[in-house]
């Protein structure tokens with residue numbers, strides 16, 4: 001990652017944030033190269049410039065402290081944590097198969113129709129049932145395209161009934 005460019009962008013944002021934006025508050029999941037910063041559920045992404053430290057790419061645990069599990073609304077999570085930018089990193093964390101939790105996995109669905117219908121037939125696996133253990137695994141949003149994530153377990157049931165799906169379309173930072 002190009003730290004120098006990010007640093008330059010950071011300065012721009014500090015100036016912009018100081019003059020334009022109010023101070024936001026506290027979030028647990030977002031972290032940046034420059035440090036952690038926070039927001040409440042009530043504020044909006046354009047207000048998230050509390051001290052100008054968040055211009056660098058973000059690394060975000062999908063689902064926050066809920067991790068990747070059955071029954072959590074990941075669409076809402078994605079909306080609440082928008083916008084996503086190119087080179088932001090998503091971290092998927094879930095327990096490997098054991099006696100007390102459902103196994104999970106992570107797939108990329110090819111299009112909106114598949115996403116709507118939780119149709120995994122043409123999906124690409126990016127994390128198997130063991131991949132989310134420990135600190136989880138990372139997925140970097142490298143391309144300017146919609147990404148459709150879903151759990152692939154139980155033939156789409158986790159996706160459909162367990163709400164284990166969300167879509168993001170990372171934005172481009174024009175200031176690089």
Ligand SMILES: [Cu+2]
Pocket residue numbers: 069070102103104105151152153158159162164
């Ligand atoms: Cu699942």
